[in-house]
Amino acid sequence: MKIGILVTGHPPDDLRSEFGTYDGMFRTLLGGNGFTFETFNVVDGQFPDSTDAADGWVITGSRHGAYEDHAWIPPLEELIRAIRDKGQPLIGVCFGHQIIAQALGGKVEKFTGGWAVGRTDYDLDGQTVTLNAWHQDQVVALPDGARVTGTNDFCQNAMVAYGDTIWTVQAHPEYGDGFIKGLMDTRGKGLVPDELMQAATNRLPANDDNPKIGQFMAEFLKKERA
Template sequence: MKIGILQTGHAPDELLESFKDYDVMFQNLLGGNGFEFETYSVVDGVFPSGADACDGWLITGSRHGAYEDHPWIPPLEDLIRDIHARKLPLVGICFGHQIIAQALGGKVVKYDGGWAVGRVEYDMGGEKRFVNAWHQDQVIDLPPGARVVGGNEFCKHAILAYDDTIWTMQPHPEYGADFIEGLIDTRGKGVVPEDQLQKAREELRKGPTDSPAIAREMAEFFKKERA
């Protein structure tokens, strides 16, 4: 199965050598499942020939806002709608979660309640899951057909599903604790309140995340048989 990674941002230059870019993080996260990957750096204007270029799709995170005026956002939204119309499996993480919701009729804003940073607990159908987060933007209005499958008090629409073909998540299962610490050092200072950054560092040391389980579920989502 060929998974097309629609890359909508790049890791900070200071972290690239140690952690590689976002597409590689997802390849590592989903490795061992027999997938073939191809990256399309849509943030740099590189797009696939169409929705049928791959068997499934994944949209990465980004430092950009889904509501910002960038020339690559409208064609990305068109591609999302085409993928949805063809009922191909699509996963979105962070910015991917947001741009899919926006493309299908939802609303994304810079949340006035502040940031989610580091190891965060989410309720997924009564089950507690810990996932690393790094975001201020949120989906506040759901698009038609979306249903909430996970969230918390701060981010109620953190995990969404659309029929059985689209699954999206606001936090980052591809981020390890060391990468979050790198973001705290490179992108957090002067942007996220210092006391929140310190608390996030402390939370990172309290235990692992549930990324391995989420990775298995993502792989199963891509592979599942659909009518």
């Protein structure tokens, strides 16, 4: 099965040599499941010719807002709708979670409650999972037909399903501790409150459920559909 990775942002230059690119993080997270991958840097204007370029799709995170005026956002929204209409599996993470909701009729905005950073617990269909978060923007209104599968008090629409073919998550199962710490050191200073980053640093030694969610995502992409 071929997975197209739609890259919507790049890591800070200071972190790329150690941690790699966002598409590389997803190749690692989804590895061992028989997938082949092709990367499309949509943030740089590189789009697939059609939905036939892959069997399933993943949209990465980004430092950009889904509501911002960038030339690549409208064609990405068109591609999302085309993937949905074709019934192909699609997963969105952080910005990917947000842009899918926006493309299908929902609303994304900068959350007045502030940031979620580092280890964060979510209720996923009745089970607690712990993932690294890095966001202020949130999906504040869902499209018609969307179903919340994961939530917490801070982020009500943390994980969302659209029928049987689209699943999205606000947190980052592809981010390890080192990368989150690197984001705090590079992008966080002056942007995220110091006390929030310190609290996140104190929680980093705790376990996360990245492998569990990575396998959930892989099985979602691979499962047979009518």
